[in-house]
Amino acid sequence: MNEHPAFPADLLNQSGINRQHVFNLDALPTEVMATLGNTDGYRQLILLGHGGRHLWECVKACGISGDHPIDDYCRQTVSHWFAGYLPGRRYRMLYPGEQPVGLQQLGTLAGWHQPSPFMVGIDTEWGSWFAYRAALLADTDFLPFLPVDRSSPCKTCQEKPCIAACPANALEGGDFSLQKCIAYRRRTGSKCQFTCLARVDCPVGAEHRYDDEQLRHSYGRSLEDLKKYF
Numbered sequence: 001m002n003e004h005p006a007f008p009a010d011l012l013n014q015s016g017i018n019r020q021h022v023f024n025l026d027a028l029p030t031e032v033m034a035t036l037g038n039t040d041g042y043r044q045l046i047l048l049g050h051g052g053r054h055l056w057e058c059v060k061a062c063g064i065s066g067d068h069p070i071d072d073y074c075r076q077t078v079s080h081w082f083a084g085y086l087p088g089r090r091y092r093m094l095y096p097g098e099q100p101v102g103l104q105q106l107g108t109l110a111g112w113h114q115p116s117p118f119m120v121g122i123d124t125e126w127g128s129w130f131a132y133r134a135a136l137l138a139d140t141d142f143l144p145f146l147p148v149d150r151s152s153p154c155k156t157c158q159e160k161p162c163i164a165a166c167p168a169n170a171l172e173g174g175d176f177s178l179q180k181c182i183a184y185r186r187r188t189g190s191k192c193q194f195t196c197l198a199r200v201d202c203p204v205g206a207e208h209r210y211d212d213e214q215l216r217h218s219y220g221r222s223l224e225d226l227k228k229y230f
C-alpha cells in the first residue's frame with residue numbers, strides 16, 4: 001500500500017502556479033528551519049512558484065486589482081487548493097507574509113535556482129522567467145520531491161550578452177554591483193525603470209519571457225521599493 005498520497009498539482013498548474021516542491025521539515029538544514037518560525041504541528045514545507053507567462057494571464061483574467069494582485073491571487077488559489085483537494089489538512093502561509101523565509105535558499109535546495117550575473121535565479125528550462133509565489137507549512141504527508149537537476153546555463157554561455165546589455169555596467173567583469181544598478185534605475189530617463197535590459201537580453205528561456213505589462217508591473221513595484229528604501 002502506498003502510504004503517501006499523490007500530490008494534486010492540476011489546479012495549481014491550471015492556475016499558473018506551475019512549479020511545486022515538497023520538503024520534509026526534518027530534512028531541511030538548521031539555518032533554513034530557523035527562518036520558519038514555529039513549525040509545531042506541521043510536517044512539510046511546500047514551495048510554489050510560477051514559470052513563464054501563464055500566471056500573469058490568470059491574474060488578469062480573474063480581475064484581481066490592488067497593489068499586490070499576484071500575491072492576492074496566489075493566496076486565494078492556495079486556499080481553494082487546500083479546500084478542494086486537501087480537506088482537513090492545515091497550512092500556514094509563510095510567504096507572502098512577514099516571515100523572513102530564504103526563498104533563494106529553498107530554490108537552491110529544490111534545484112530551481114542557479115545564479116546569474118544579474119542576480120536573478122536562472123535555469124535551463126525557464127531561463128530567468130520564474131519566481132517564488134508561496135511557501136507554506138503544511139500537515140501533509142506527500143512523498144518529498146527530489147531536487148530537479150539542471151546545471152547553470154551561464155557556465156556554458158560564451159558571449160554573456162547580459163553583461164554588455166546593462167546600461168549601468170553593473171555586471172562588469174561578471175560581478176554584480178547593486179549600487180550601480182540602483183543608482184541607474186533611479187535616474188530620470190533610465191531605461192530600466194520598468195525592465196532589466198540584461199535579463200531581457202539573455203537568450204535562455206526567451207519563449208517564457210514576461211510580456212511588457214508584467215515587466216512593467218514587477219519592475220515598477222521594485223522601483224517604488226528602491227525609492228522608498230535607498
Ligand code: SF4
Pocket residue numbers: 116117118122153154155157159160161162163201202203204
Ligand atoms: S546571457 Fe548567458 S551569462 Fe547572461 S544570464 Fe543568460 S545564460 Fe547567463
Ligand code: SF4
Pocket residue numbers: 118165166167168169170171180181182184185192195196197198199
Ligand atoms: S536593471 Fe538595468 S541597471 Fe540593473 S542590472 Fe538590469 S540592466 Fe543593469
